[in-house]
Amino acid sequence: MLFDSTITWNKQEWQVDENMAVLLKDKKIMDCIIVAISNTGNARQSEYFPGKPIPKLPASIRDTLIARELEGKSQSDRYLLFLVKELKPFIDKQFPTYKDQRHTFIAGSSIGALISLYAVCEYPNVFYGAACLSTHWPGSLLHYSDDIPLAFIDYLQNHLPDPDNHCIYFDYGTKTLDSSYKRYQRMVDKLMKEEGYKKKHWITQEFPGEDHSERAWSKRISIPLAFLLQNVKEDDE
Numbered sequence: 001m002l003f004d005s006t007i008t009w010n011k012q013e014w015q016v017d018e019n020m021a022v023l024l025k026d027k028k029i030m031d032c033i034i035v036a037i038s039n040t041g042n043a044r045q046s047e048y049f050p051g052k053p054i055p056k057l058p059a060s061i062r063d064t065l066i067a068r069e070l071e072g073k074s075q076s077d078r079y080l081l082f083l084v085k086e087l088k089p090f091i092d093k094q095f096p097t098y099k100d101q102r103h104t105f106i107a108g109s110s111i112g113a114l115i116s117l118y119a120v121c122e123y124p125n126v127f128y129g130a131a132c133l134s135t136h137w138p139g140s141l142l143h144y145s146d147d148i149p150l151a152f153i154d155y156l157q158n159h160l161p162d163p164d165n166h167c168i169y170f171d172y173g174t175k176t177l178d179s180s181y182k183r184y185q186r187m188v189d190k191l192m193k194e195e196g197y198k199k200k201h202w203i204t205q206e207f208p209g210e211d212h213s214e215r216a217w218s219k220r221i222s223i224p225l226a227f228l229l230q231n232v233k234e235d236d237e
Contacts, residue, residue, distance in 0.1 A: 001014060001036075002034070014214055016036075022222065045141065046069075046071040046076070049074055050152065056154055057148065061147050079115065088126070106127050107131035107133070114137075120166060124166060128167060129166055129168060132171075133220070135170060137152060137181055139152065157191060160195050163196040163198065169202070169204075169224040171206070175211040
């Protein structure tokens, strides 16, 4: 979905390589490596749905979510362990990377944005920042109510990383699934301000008329890439 529309189910892609090439040519970002992490198909929701907010849900919603969408259990904490204990060490060993936290980021869209935010909250010493495109605050694909988004926000109140040495990017469109995100994003934005996040380390952007698709994300992926990597570039200089 990041690089090659000829092998994706909807024939769309993020065009990450093309966007990166332009940013590098214009010297807006430092050299970097992007790792496209596969998911396991049927267990994608189980891997990406943040686990620690689940106990905050009403029992009926929690039980239905686990049974119908999470393959019987949340696997997000194990997924994050895979990222930080197996995948990142492998990449650092195989490629000429900066291994420290300040040069390590995670990004995703939809429920992939949720797991990206969860990752920087759970492992603030591993990840410097997260890009969360079209964050699917409703969490579920079958149950839409305030319960799940409010459980996520309750979790964030106690787990957002230090605003002085982390960067977080949010965005959303106004069509299809994205049309339901604005209200919840505003709640999160209020919390970000309360927790001390300023413009240098946090932005939220709305994209009127854009929907929930790889085609939409390809139009704007250069914005979070530049935002996150420019912070590091400036610090290194």
